[in-house]
Amino acid sequence: MKLRLETAAMDVLTVRLFDTIDESNMAWIIAADQALRDALGEALIDLIPSYTTLLVHYDCLRLTFVQATTLIRSALRHLTPAESQNGQLHEIPVWYDESVGPELGGVAKRAGLSVDALIERHCNHDYCVFALGFAPGYGFMGLVDEDIATPRLKTPRRKVAAGSVGIADRQTAIYPLLSPGGWNILGRTAVPLFEYAKRGEPLLRPGDKVRFKAISKKEFEAAGGDTTPMEERS
Amino acid sequence: MSQAMLTVKQAGPLALIQDTGRFGVGHLGVTQGGAADWISFRWANWLLGNAPDSAALEIVMGGNLTLVANDEVRLALTGADLGATVDGQPLATNTSFLLRSGQTLIFSQPRRGLRAYLAFPGGLNAPEVLGSRACTAREQIGGLHEDGKPLQTGDQLTWQGSSSAKRTLPEGAQPTMPEKHCQLSMVLGSQASHFAGRSLYNAFNQAWTVDNRADRMGVRLTGKPLRSSLGGIVSEGIPLGAVQIPPDGQPIILMNDRQTIGGYPRLGALTPMACALLAQCLPGTEVRLAAISASQAQVAYRQQIQAWQ
Numbered sequence: 232m233k234l235r236l237e238t239a240a241m242d243v244l245t246v247r248l249f250d251t252i253d254e255s256n257m258a259w260i261i262a263a264d265q266a267l268r269d270a271l272g273e274a275l276i277d278l279i280p281s282y283t284t285l286l287v288h289y290d291c292l293r294l295t296f297v298q299a300t301t302l303i304r305s306a307l308r309h310l311t312p313a314e315s316q317n318g319q320l321h322e323i324p325v326w327y328d329e330s331v332g333p334e335l336g337g338v339a340k341r342a343g344l345s346v347d348a349l350i351e352r353h354c355n356h357d358y359c360v361f362a363l364g365f366a367p368g369y370g371f372m373g374l375v376d377e378d379i380a381t382p383r384l385k386t387p388r389r390k391v392a393a394g395s396v397g398i399a400d401r402q403t404a405i406y407p408l409l410s411p412g413g414w415n416i417l418g419r420t421a422v423p424l425f426e427y428a429k430r431g432e433p434l435l436r437p438g439d440k441v442r443f444k445a446i447s448k449k450e451f452e453a454a455g456g457d458t459t460p461m462e463e464r465s
Numbered sequence: 466m467s468q469a470m471l472t473v474k475q476a477g478p479l480a481l482i483q484d485t486g487r488f489g490v491g492h493l494g495v496t497q498g499g500a501a502d503w504i505s506f507r508w509a510n511w512l513l514g515n516a517p518d519s520a521a522l523e524i525v526m527g528g529n530l531t532l533v534a535n536d537e538v539r540l541a542l543t544g545a546d547l548g549a550t551v552d553g554q555p556l557a558t559n560t561s562f563l564l565r566s567g568q569t570l571i572f573s574q575p576r577r578g579l580r581a582y583l584a585f586p587g588g589l590n591a592p593e594v595l596g597s598r599a600c601t602a603r604e605q606i607g608g609l610h611e612d613g614k615p616l617q618t619g620d621q622l623t624w625q626g627s628s629s630a631k632r633t634l635p636e637g638a639q640p641t642m643p644e645k646h647c648q649l650s651m652v653l654g655s656q657a658s659h660f661a662g663r664s665l666y667n668a669f670n671q672a673w674t675v676d677n678r679a680d681r682m683g684v685r686l687t688g689k690p691l692r693s694s695l696g697g698i699v700s701e702g703i704p705l706g707a708v709q710i711p712p713d714g715q716p717i718i719l720m721n722d723r724q725t726i727g728g729y730p731r732l733g734a735l736t737p738m739a740c741a742l743l744a745q746c747l748p749g750t751e752v753r754l755a756a757i758s759a760s761q762a763q764v765a766y767r768q769q770i771q772a773w774q
Binding site: 235237238239240241242243245250251252264275276277278279280281282283284285286288291292295296297362363364365366367368369371408410425427428430433437 | 652654
């Protein structure tokens with residue numbers, strides 16, 4: 232871990248802790264997140280942690296550029312990694328099926344595995360939530376088994392159904408709401424990720440762990456899942 | 466008597482309820498949103514004596530957006546000149562005005578600038594979601610019906626206050642609407658050192674053209690391409706105004722409805738004042754980038770905020 236403080240915008244600094252993605256980064260990122268929230272208090276407008284960085288948007292009516300950089304440096308001077316047990320473990324039931332996961336066959340074939348073996352590989356790791364972004368409640372997770380890592384679709388879909396579970400390279404994620412997207416979709420979950428219209432909180436937070444569990448169509452339907460097949464790509 | 470309201474007789478292409486935006490939720494993946502030309506937006510609220518973050522309408526292009534009043538109300542109009550009329554009579558921008566019961570307010574098409582702001586006494590009524598009334602279609606968040614959709618024909622607008630101040634803009638305070646050319650201040654980011662010398666030269670020494678691929682998420686500029694030695698980068702948080710350089714070398718300026726994290730190299734970020742100006746640029750406008758330090762930009766920002774105090 233080597234701390235670098237970089238200018239991102241007039242009132243925004245990037246705190247860079249690492250250069251490459253690694254699950255062990257998260258204990259440091261989570262610790263830095265908390266230290267920065269404590270140090271900046273009311274002067275903090277937004278703080279966006281990601282794989283290797285934290286983006287700090289501070290209120291420049293309260294802190295000058297120099298004050299902000301000094302405060303951030305001193306807040307992170309004696310940083311120690313957060314306890315890894317702090318994050319929650321979420322078990323997410325997924326109905327893996329070609330009708331709602333159109334890339335299931337293609338990804339399996341590319342990896343030289345049967346569909347069942349692919350599903351097993353996707354389910355046998357507790358994935359780390361690295362960051363929320365792209366859409367509200369959308370968690371970037373990883374790292375998936377190198378054997379099943381698959382590049383993004385050449386042409387993104389216009390519409391990816393809410394609840395879709397996909398992979399892109401060594402990352403995996405769940406689409407919280409209907410949106411465009413280019414990930415390889417393997418299945419669908421009925422678990423709601425972020426019901427802000429109902430004033431809910433996002434299910435996933437950076438530092439959490441996610442374990443996928445394969446379920447049958449019947450179980451998916453019983454959980455209130457929408458079995459409408461994925462729209463064809465146009 | 467029924468509640469005072471404006472009825473949307475005809476929805477234009479894009480009229481959105483906006484406030485200053487959604488803050489403190491970026492880490493949940495929720496975009497900032499808010500008025501793209503925040504300076505004109507703040508003046509609209511100031512003209513009525515409203516709180517600075519009161520919800521107002523952001524009207525893009527006009528497109529014959531037609532609003533009818535059922536009672537007398539004082540409104541304030543700032544930002545772009547979209548050829549607004551009341552019962553066929555031209556309406557000046559940067560003033561407040563009385564709309565009387567039965568009168569019709571129409572926004573036709575842009576004559577100067579792109580986005581007009583219409584403020585209401587005490588601010589528009591709309592449900593607050595995650596601390597804001599700002600409306601973002603992509604995230605299906607905010608707006609009258611909490612689905613992020615722009616105004617629809619038949620919508621009814623109501624507001625929080627029963628009366629408002631009647632202020633006039635101080636001399637020289639009119640926000641400038643760009644015409645054919647304008648200059649945008651940019652704070653250089655740390656990744657700028659990864660751009661070739663020739664590209665850094667080209668960034669600041671050519672007129673960029675505002676492309677028609679421009680919306681509240683991002684505005685694309687076209688010109689001589691910029692090259693950096695960074696391919697993709699590990700996805701990280703993106704600030705407002707970020708000047709992102711995708712592989713084709715044509716910059717995308719990330720605006721209010723941007724994704725919160727992304728993985729393209731960045732040259733820097735426009736200042737919030739420059740973002741407000743860019744939000745008023747029609748496609749075809751020529752823009753030049755000018756470097757400014759973060760500290761200098763903050764001085765200009767504080768001066769701008771003081772105008773409303």
